[in-house]
Amino acid sequence: MDTLESEDLIDWRGCDAVCFDPERLGGRATVGNSRMDADGVLINFEGGLSVEEICDSFGVPQGAVETILAFAATKQQQRSA
Secondary structure (H helix, E strand, O other), X not given: OOOOOOOOOOOOOOOOOEEEOOOOHHHOEEEOOOOOEHHHHHHHHHOOOOHHHHHHHXXXXXXXHHHHHXXXXXXXXXXXX
8 A cells, every 4th residue: 555644744655665554553654564664764863863773773774764864855855946
């Protein structure tokens, strides 16, 4: 299922590092098959955690976190343009 949930900070559709599964977090965008939501990556990064700290704390792959942050930066640039 590829839907935008009203609680999501950004539209994660099109980000290769996220999955949408109605059985996991109510269908919200998650980091791969983990139970961490993509918005959580942004919130923790903006809160001061490094990519490595996010990976270690939540057990998610570094490549996925980097992809999510790059995708979010692109989305923010598009909104600002």
